[in-house]
Every structure is written in structure tokens, then in C-alpha cells.
Amino acid sequence: MRILTAIFCTVVVLSFTHKVSAQQYPVFTQYYFNELVINPAFAGSHVQLSLTSTYRNQWVNFPGAPRTVSFSGHTALMNGKMGVGLLVNHDEIGSYGNEHVYGYYSYRINMQKATLSMGLMAGFNFLGVDFSNLDLQDPTDPSFLPINEFKPNFGTGIYYNRQNFFAGFSIPFLLNNAVTSNLENIATEIREARYYFLRGGGIFPINRAETLKLNPSMLVRAQEGQPLSMDINLGLVIHDILSTGVSWRSGDSFITFIDLKLSEKFHFAYSYDWTTSDMARFSNGSHEFMLNYRAKVTTAHKNLNCPTYFHYR
Numbered sequence: 001m002r003i004l005t006a007i008f009c010t011v012v013v014l015s016f017t018h019k020v021s022a023q024q025y026p027v028f029t030q031y032y033f034n035e036l037v038i039n040p041a042f043a044g045s046h047v048q049l050s051l052t053s054t055y056r057n058q059w060v061n062f063p064g065a066p067r068t069v070s071f072s073g074h075t076a077l078m079n080g081k082m083g084v085g086l087l088v089n090h091d092e093i094g095s096y097g098n099e100h101v102y103g104y105y106s107y108r109i110n111m112q113k114a115t116l117s118m119g120l121m122a123g124f125n126f127l128g129v130d131f132s133n134l135d136l137q138d139p140t141d142p143s144f145l146p147i148n149e150f151k152p153n154f155g156t157g158i159y160y161n162r163q164n165f166f167a168g169f170s171i172p173f174l175l176n177n178a179v180t181s182n183l184e185n186i187a188t189e190i191r192e193a194r195y196y197f198l199r200g201g202g203i204f205p206i207n208r209a210e211t212l213k214l215n216p217s218m219l220v221r222a223q224e225g226q227p228l229s230m231d232i233n234l235g236l237v238i239h240d241i242l243s244t245g246v247s248w249r250s251g252d253s254f255i256t257f258i259d260l261k262l263s264e265k266f267h268f269a270y271s272y273d274w275t276t277s278d279m280a281r282f283s284n285g286s287h288e289f290m291l292n293y294r295a296k297v298t299t300a301h302k303n304l305n306c307p308t309y310f311h312y313r
Contacts, residue, residue: 025172025173025193025195025223026056026066026068026070026089026091026098027056027058027066027068028054028056028068028070028288029056029247029255029257029271029273029286029288030054030257030269030271030288030290031219032201032217032219032233032235033052033259033267033269033290033292034052034054034072034290034292035159035168035199036052036072036074036085036087036104037054037070037072037087038170038172038197038199038219039119039157039159039168039169039170039172039197039199040085040102040104040105040106040119040120040121040155040156040157040170040172041106041117041118041119041156041157041158041159041168041170042074042083042085042106042117042119042157042159042168043074043083043084043085043104043105043106043117043119044074044075044076044077044080044082044083044084044085044106044108044117045074045076045083045115045117045159045161045307046074046075046076046294046306046307047075047076047080047301047304047305047306047307048075048076048294048295048296048297048301048304048306049073049074049075049294049295049296049297049300049301050073050074050075050292050293050294051071051072051073051292051293051294052070052071052072052073052290052291052292052293053069053070053071053290053291054068054069054070054071054072054288054289054290055068055069055070055288055289055290056068056069056070056286056287056288056289057286057287057288058273058286059275059279059282059283059285059286060283060284060285060286060287061282061283061284062279062282062283063094064093064094064095065093065094065283066091066092066093067091067092068089068090068091068092069089069090070087070088070089070090071087071088072085072086072087072088073085073086074086074104075297075300075301076108076300076301076304077300079304080108080110080304081107081108081110082105082106082107082108083104083105083106083108083117083119084103084104084105084106085103085104085105085106086101086102086103086104087100087101087102087104087121087123088100088101095129096128096129097126097127097128097129098125098126098127098128099125099126100123100124100125101123101124102121102122102123102124102155103121103122103123104119104120104121105119105120105121106118106119106120106159107119113162113163114160114161114162115160115161116158116159116160117158117159117160117161118156118157118158118159119156119157119158119159119170120154120155120156121154121155121156121157121172122152122153122154122155123152123153123154124150124151124152124153125150125151125152125153125177125192126148126149126150126151127147127148127149127150127151127192128146128147128148128149129146129147129148151175151177151192152175152177153173153174153175153177153192154174154175155170155171155172155173155174156170156171156174157169157170157171157172157197158170163307164202164203164204165201165202165203166199166200166201166202167199167200167201168197168198168199168200169196169197169198169199170196170197170199171194171195171196171197172195172197173192173193173194173195174194175192176191176192176193176194176224177191177192178191178192193223193224193225193226194223194224195221195222195223195224196221196222196223197219197220197221197222198219198220198222199217199218199219199220200217200218201215201216201217201218201233202215202216202217203215203237203310211238211239211240212236212237212238213236213237213310214234214235214236214237215233215234215235215236215237215243215245215310216232216233216234216235217233217235218230218231218232218233219231219233227251229249229250229251229252230249230250231247231248231249231250232247232248233245233246233247233255234246234247235257235259237310240261240308240310241260241261242258242259242260242261243257243258243259243310244256244257244258244259245257247271249273251276251277252273252275252276252277253273253274253275253276253277253285253286254273254274254276255271255272255273255274256271256272256274257269257270257271257272258270258271265293265294265295266291266292266293267290267291267292267294268289268290268291268292269289269290269291269292270287270288270289270290271287271288272285272286272287272288273285273286273287273288294306
């Protein structure tokens with residue numbers, strides 16, 4: 001265990017030497033149940049008030065592996081013509097920590113059979129490195145002094161949806177902010193990487209009663225300085241109560257997931273990532289849990305039709 005911890009900490013320290021593009025944006029598996037985490041234009045797409053909490057434990061049993069807690073909420077306003085939202089993330093990777101707090105706005109063009117949304121997000125990232133929890137031979141070593149910086153950022157996106165189809169493109173972080181240290185001979189710079197997300201998918205009945213539906217979708221993820229990655233997802237929706245399926249994340253994992261309608265207002269989802277990369281030798285995969293609550297607010301959603309949970313509009 002100590003050897004693994006030492007290896008991980010060494011990698012972290014080396015990654016802070018010279019200039020690197022750090023992975024500050026948390027990796028979520030269940031973005032397909034809450035697109036807001038990757039696209040600001042999704043704000044208001046549920047029409048009614050939608051609150052979601054997510055917990056992700058990545059690479060179980062690997063010391064210092066990523067853990068993420070997320071809370072988000074969004075709703076449509078102005079007779080469905082605009083959407084607003086809020087996202088708060090807390091992400092930990094070893095001695096590295098990151099908090100995101102972002103507000104969302106979307107302008108929604110409601111057409112007869114579809115909706116086109118254009119969104120903006122703005123907020124801040126708090127980036128920090130704290131080695132105080134490590135057993136250091138020399139705690140005063142300047143190589144291990146804490147780094148704490150506050151960086152504003154903003155992003156944009158577009159989202160198109162019909163009842164059985166959707167597509168979107170987003171850039172959550174437009175600024176390549178840098179966190180730097182001024183210590184002589186210790187070049188430390190953590191640079192926020194710019195991400196690009198391209199999404200698409202649909203939901204299609206496979207029997208006459210429409211009690212069984214296939215829900216294929218994909219995500220192309222591009223991070224500056226990193227290879228292109230892709231998720232391919234396939235879900236089966238049963239009686240609009242249960243959704244279960246599999247995903248494949250290129251070069252990283254094979255995923256199984258389940259989503260259950262607990263009531264008209266609550267949904268619970270769980271996913272497990274079977275690691276297929278070299279990390280499989282050191283971890284037992286990744287767990288992710290999600291709880292979603294939806295409710296109409298009479299003053300804001302009167303006479304508005306809200307999409308059912310397993311439909312896009």
C-alpha cells in the first residue's frame with residue numbers, strides 16, 4: 001500500500017513539474033442522465049425543476065484515486081423560453097483538489113416538434129495542492145509547499161432535441177488558466193485544459209406497445225494535448241420505469257448501468273466501470289451513484305409540458 005501511495009504521489013509531483021495540462025474536469029459516466037455536467041445549453045431541458053446529486057469513486061482501492069461529489073439543479077423559466085441552472089463539483093485526486101461553482105443560462109427556441117438551445121456558463125475553479133497529509137521526511141521542502149489559486153472561467157454550448165433524438169456540442173472551459181508557483185528552480189504550472197464535447201443519441205421503440213425502447217448514444221471527448229476518446233452507450237428502457245445497459249469508453253473501461261424510477265419525482269441510477277486500461281492491475285473499477293428529483297413549480301411551469309424521464313422532449 002505504501003509503495004502504491006509513493007508511486008502515485010511521485011506521478012503527481014512529476015506532473016506538476018514544468019508545464020502540464022491537468023485534468024481538472026471530472027470524469028462522469030452518468031452524463032447521459034444529466035447532460036448539464038457537460039453542456040450549459042442543457043439547462044431547462046427538463047422544463048420542470050430538476051435536482052441531481054452524484055457521487056463517483058474512481059479506481060477503487062487505488063490510493064489517492066479520484067473521488068467526485070457533484071450537485072446540480074436547473075429549470076425552465078419565461079414560459080420555457082430560457083433555462084437557468086447551477087453546478088457545484090468537488091473533485092479530489094491524491095493531494096490535488098478542485099472545486100467548480102458555475103451558473104448556467106440557456107436561450108431556448110421552441111419549435112413545433114423540436115427545441116434548439118444555446119447556452120452559456122460562467123463561474124470559477126478553485127485549484128489546490130496540499131501535501132500536508134503525506135508523511136514527508138522534510139515537511140519544509142519547498143517542493144511540497146501548498147498551491148491554492150482561484151480562477152474564473154466560462155463556457156458555451158448548443159443543444160438540439162426532439163422527442164426521440166438529440167445532439168449537442170459544448171466547450172465547458174474556454175480559458176486556459178494557469179496555476180503557477182514563483183519558487184526559484186521549481187517550475188510548477190498547472191494549466192486548465194480546454195475540453196470539447198460532441199454528443200448525439202436517440203430512443204426508439206422496438207415493439208408495438210412501445211414498452212421496450214432502445215437508447216443508443218455517443219460522446220466524443222477531446223482534451224487539448226490528449227488523444228481523442230469516445231463513449232458508445234446502449235440502453236434498454238423497459239416500461240418507462242427501468243433503464244439498463246452498457247457503455248464502452250475507448251482505451252479505458254467497459255461500463256454497466258441501471259436507472260430506476262422510484263416515483264414520479266425520484267430516480268436512482270448506478271453504474272460500474274470495469275477498467276480495461278493498465279489501471280486494472282491496481283484497482284477494482286469505479287462506482288458512480290446518482291439521485292434525481294423533479295417537480296413542477298406552479299408559478300414557473302404552469303401550462304408547460306414536461307418531458308418524461310426517458311424522452312428528450
